[in-house]
Amino acid sequence: MSTALLTDLTIFILALLVGVEVIGKVPATLHTPLMSATNAIHGIVLVGALLIGVTAHNVVGYVIAFIATFFASANVVGGYVVTGRMLKMFRRKSPQAQEQVEGQPGLAAVNGHKGLKGLVSRMTGTES
Amino acid sequence: MSGFDGYIQLVYVLVAAMFVVGLHLMNSPATARRGNQVAQAGMVIAVVATLILLIHAGTVTATGWVVLIVGSLLGSAVGLWAARSVQMTAMPQLVSAFNAVGGGAAALIAVYGYYEAEARATGVLGTTSVFTVLDVLIGSVTFSGSIIAAGKLQGVIPGQPIIFKGARLVNLGLAIVAVGTAAFMFSTASLPALLIVVLASLAFGVMMVLPIGGADMPVVISLLNAFTGTAVAMAGFVIGNWALIVAGALVGASGSILTKLMADAMNRSLANIILGGFGTGDSAVAVEAAADAHVRSIAADDAAIQLAYASKVIIVPGYGLAAAQAQHGVAELAKILEDRGIEVSYAIHPVAGRMPGHMNVLLAEANVPYPQLKEMDEINPEFARADVALVIGANDVTNPAARRPGNDISGMPILDVDQAKAIIVVKRSMGTGYAGMENELYFDPKTSMFFADAKKAMTQLTAAVKTLVG
Numbered sequence: 001m002s003t004a005l006l007t008d009l010t011i012f013i014l015a016l017l018v019g020v021e022v023i024g025k026v027p028a029t030l031h032t033p034l035m036s037a038t039n040a041i042h043g044i045v046l047v048g049a050l051l052i053g054v055t056a057h058n059v060v061g062y063v064i065a066f067i068a069t070f071f072a073s074a075n076v077v078g079g080y081v082v083t084g085r086m087l088k089m090f091r092r093k094s095p096q097a098q099e100q101v102e103g104q105p106g107l108a109a110v111n112g113h114k115g116l117k118g119l120v121s122r123m124t125g126t127e128s
Numbered sequence: 129m130s131g132f133d134g135y136i137q138l139v140y141v142l143v144a145a146m147f148v149v150g151l152h153l154m155n156s157p158a159t160a161r162r163g164n165q166v167a168q169a170g171m172v173i174a175v176v177a178t179l180i181l182l183i184h185a186g187t188v189t190a191t192g193w194v195v196l197i198v199g200s201l202l203g204s205a206v207g208l209w210a211a212r213s214v215q216m217t218a219m220p221q222l223v224s225a226f227n228a229v230g231g232g233a234a235a236l237i238a239v240y241g242y243y244e245a246e247a248r249a250t251g252v253l254g255t256t257s258v259f260t261v262l263d264v265l266i267g268s269v270t271f272s273g274s275i276i277a278a279g280k281l282q283g284v285i286p287g288q289p290i291i292f293k294g295a296r297l298v299n300l301g302l303a304i305v306a307v308g309t310a311a312f313m314f315s316t317a318s319l320p321a322l323l324i325v326v327l328a329s330l331a332f333g334v335m336m337v338l339p340i341g342g343a344d345m346p347v348v349i350s351l352l353n354a355f356t357g358t359a360v361a362m363a364g365f366v367i368g369n370w371a372l373i374v375a376g377a378l379v380g381a382s383g384s385i386l387t388k389l390m391a392d393a394m395n396r397s398l399a400n401i402i403l404g405g406f407g408t409g410d411s412a413v414a415v416e417a418a419a420d421a422h423v424r425s426i427a428a429d430d431a432a433i434q435l436a437y438a439s440k441v442i443i444v445p446g447y448g449l450a451a452a453q454a455q456h457g458v459a460e461l462a463k464i465l466e467d468r469g470i471e472v473s474y475a476i477h478p479v480a481g482r483m484p485g486h487m488n489v490l491l492a493e494a495n496v497p498y499p500q501l502k503e504m505d506e507i508n509p510e511f512a513r514a515d516v517a518l519v520i521g522a523n524d525v526t527n528p529a530a531r532r533p534g535n536d537i538s539g540m541p542i543l544d545v546d547q548a549k550a551i552i553v554v555k556r557s558m559g560t561g562y563a564g565m566e567n568e569l570y571f572d573p574k575t576s577m578f579f580a581d582a583k584k585a586m587t588q589l590t591a592a593v594k595t596l597v598g
Contacts, residue, residue, distance in 0.1 A: 005577050007366055008373055015361075015374040019381025020147055025155040028478060028503045031386060031485025034154055034218060035353055037164055039226040040381045041147050042360045044171065044375040046200070047140075048179045048367050053192045054185050057321040062195045063245075069199030070206075071229035072304040077209030080168045080227050082214060087164055089492040090157040092499060 033086045040079025046072035132184060137370060139177040144233030144374035146170030149380060157498050174371055201451050217450050220349055221281040222481040223495045226273035227349070227356045234359035234376075235267025238366050239322065242345075246319050258335050261310045263362035264322060265329050266487035270355040277348050280337070281482060287501075296403075302332040334404065343447075343562040345482045346390040351398070354383025375472025386484045393478035393504075393542040395530075423558070426576035428585070431552050432592030435461075438515035440471045442507065444543055446480055448521020448555075449582050458520060459494035464593055473500050475507040475543050477525040497523060508544045517548035519569075521582050523561030529568050536563045551575040554585045 026034050049068035056065045147170050153163025182188050188196070214222045238260045254300035258396060277283035313321045340348050361376025392400050443462060449455060462472045474496065480487035486502050502510075513516060519526055526545040530537045547550055552573050558577075560566060567573055578585055 005365075008368065009368075011370055011530050012361060012365075012377050015144070015377035016381050020385065022148060022151045022155075022378075023382040023385050026151075027155070027157075027390075028476070028485055029488045029498055030154055030157060030160055031389075031500050032223075032481075032483055032489045033160060033164075034151075034382065035350070035386060035487070036149070036219070036223055036226075037167060038155060038353065038357065038379040039223055039230070040164075040171070041151075041167055041203060041375050042228075042230045042356050042379045044143075044147075044174060044371050045230055045233045045237065045360045045363060046171075047174050047369060048196040048363050048372055049233050050175070050178045050196055050200075051181060051367060051369075052237065052240050053182055053188045053196045055187065056192050056195070058247075059238065060243060064236050064240045065192065066195045066199040066551060068233045068240070069196055070203040071233040071236070072208035073200040073201075073203030073523075074210070075226050075230045076171055076207065077204040077234065078211040078222070079589055080171070081208055081211035082219075082222060083164045084161065084168075085211065085491050086219070086492075087157075087161045087214070087307075088497045089489065089495075090160070091492070091495070092158070093497050111356060120409065 029090070033083050035088065036079060036083040040076055040083055043072055043076030043079055046076050049074075059067075133181075136177050136181050139373035139516070140369060141174060143170040143174040143177075143371045146173070147375055147378055147509075151382075166416055176430055198560060199500075202366060215515050216490055217453070218282070219486060219489060220231045220345060220481075221278045224274045224278035224281060224349055224352065224461035227352045228271050228278065230356045231270025231274065231352075231359045233273060234363040235264050235357070237325065238263035238267070239326065241366050242322050243319060246317075257364035257366065259362045260322075261313060261325065263323045264305060264325055265310060265565055266355050266362065267283050267359035268329035269333040269336065270352055270359055272330040273337045273348075273355075274333075274352045276334050276337040277340075277352060278344065280340075280342065281345060285338075289341045290338040295335065299332065300329050302335060306332060324585065339403075340401065341562070342482070343479070344394075346479050346486070347387060347398070347401050348396070350383050350390050352383075353559060354380050354387055361575075389436075390484055398560045399513055402449035402581060424573075424576050425568055426552065426578050428578070428580075428588040428592045429577050429596075430444055431576065432553065432596050434516050434550055434587055435465060435470075435518070435589065436468065436593050436596050438465075438470055438508075441465055441516045441518060442473055442475050442514045442545075443513060444475045444477075444479070444517060444519040444521065444522050444526060444545055445491065446525065447482065447486055447487075447524025448523070450481065450487070450521070451555070452521065454520065454582035454586050455490045455494040456588065457583055459491065459496050461586055461590045461593065462496065462500075464590060464597075468597060473502050473505070473507065473510070475511075475545075476501055477504055477522065477543055478541075480522065480527065504541060504543060511544045511547035514548040514582045515550060517545045517551045519551065519553045519555075521554070523555075523567055524563045526569050527561075527563075527565070527567045528572075529565070545569060546572055546574070549574070552578055554578045554580060555580055560574055 049072040052065040054069060057061055147167050150163045150167030155158040210222060248395050280287050284576045306325050309321050309324045357376045357379025360382060361373050362374055364372025458546050476487050488533055524537055529535050530540045530542045546569055553575060
C-alpha cells in the first residue's frame, strides 16, 4: 500500500468521524436545510470535473468534461442558493412587520432601516 | 508532490476545514445562515484554486476552456433557476435532482480517468483501482435512482410502489452483472467492462427506487444523499484530491445519520424499506374497529369554541397539510389563538414530510417562529397538559395501535396525541393512511372529526374563531 493511499484513507476515515460528530448535533428542525447544504458541499465534485480539462484533448474528453462541469456547477450553485433561501425563513419571532409592509407600502422604506429583521420580512413579502 | 501542487493541496485542506466549520454552525437556526455562507466561501476558494491549477498546468486546450466555461455557466444558470423558482413543497424533488447530478458527475470523473489511462500512448490500463469501480458503481446507482425518486415526488412517475413479477430476480441479476464485471476488471482491465458496470448500475438504480412508496421517500432521499457523498469521496480517491475526500465523507456521514433517523422513526429496517412490501396490500392486515366504535363528527363552530377557550393547543401537522397547501392557513389560525394568550406549539414527527425536516421548512415559510416547532421527544410529555390537540393531515404517526404488538405499525414511535384532553382531527374522509389500517385515535371518545379539506377547514376555523372572539 502506497503512502499516498494510506494518507487518503486516513483523511477519509477521520472526515467520516468528524462528520458523524458534527452532523449529530444538528437539530431536526434544520434537517432539510442540512441536507440541502451537504448537497451543495458534494458539489465540490466540480473541482474534479474541471480537472478533466487538463488531459481532455479529444471529443470524448470534451463531452465528458462538459457534462460533468454542467452537472457539478448546477449542484453547487443550486444547492447553496436554495439552502440560503430556506434558512432565511427560520425566525425566532413571528414577523409583525410583514403585515405593515403588505398593508401600507409607505412603511416598507421604514422597515428597510430596521436591520436584518425588516430586510428579511421585506424579502419574503416580495417573494411569497 | 511538486511545490506548486502542494500549495494547491494546502488550499484544499483549508476548504475542507471550512466545510466542517460551516456544517458545525448549522447546529442552531441562529447561526445556520452563517454556516451556509462559510461553506459557500470555501467552495469559491476551491474553484479559484482549481482554475489557478488549470492555468498553471497549461495543458488545457482552447476548446477545453470553452467546454469547461460554457458547461459551468450553463450548469450554474440551471441550478440558480431551479433554486430560485422551487416551491418549498417541492424541496425533496430538488434535493433528489442535486443528488442525481452530483452522483453523475462523480461517476463521470472515474469513467474519464479510466478512459484517459487507456488512451495514453502505452495503451495499457494497468491495474484497476477499487475506488474507480466503487465510484462508478455508487455514482451510477445514485444518478438513476435519484432521477426516479425525483420523478415519483414530482408525480411524473406514479408514487405508489411499482412492483412486477420477477422484479427481485431482475435486481439480483443486475447486481450480479455489475459486481461480477467489476471483479473481472481487477484481473483484466477493460473499458467496455467498465461501461457494462455503468449500464448495469444505472438499471439497478431505477429498479431499486421504483418499488418504494411515497411515504418512504424520507429514507430513500437520505440514503441517496449518503450514496452521493460516498461517490464523491471515491472520486476524490481516484484523482487524489483531499477536498473531494473530506467533503464526500462529510456528506456520506450526514446522509447515513439521516437515513438511520428516518428508518427508526418508522420502526423499519433499511432492508425492509428497500425490498418494499409495505402498503402494497400483501402485508396489510385489516384491524377491524370494534363493532360499537363510534365516530363523532364536529362542525367548524364547535371546533372553534374548543380552540378559542383552550389555554394550550398543540397542532399536529402531517403531509396531508402540505399536500392541501394549508400551512399558511394553519399559521394564521395559530396566530389568532396566540393573540388570545393561548399557548400554541407544533408537534413535528420526524417523517411528517417527504424528506427529513421538511415540515419545519414548510411551517417556517408560513412564518411560524421556529421555537414553536417541537420535536417528538420534546412534545410528547406535553400532550397531557394540552386542552386541544389539532391533528391536520397526519394519520399513522398518531395511531395508538403502534403501542401494541401484532400490527403493521407496532413499535413505530408515535406522537402521544391521545393523551390530550380533547382531540380535533381535520380529515377529508375516514380513509386509511399509508399503512392501510384504521386509526384507533378516531374512535376515541375524546376525538371529534372535522371532515373537510385541510385548507378549507383552516379558513372556516379561522373565521369561526374570529366571530366568536370578535
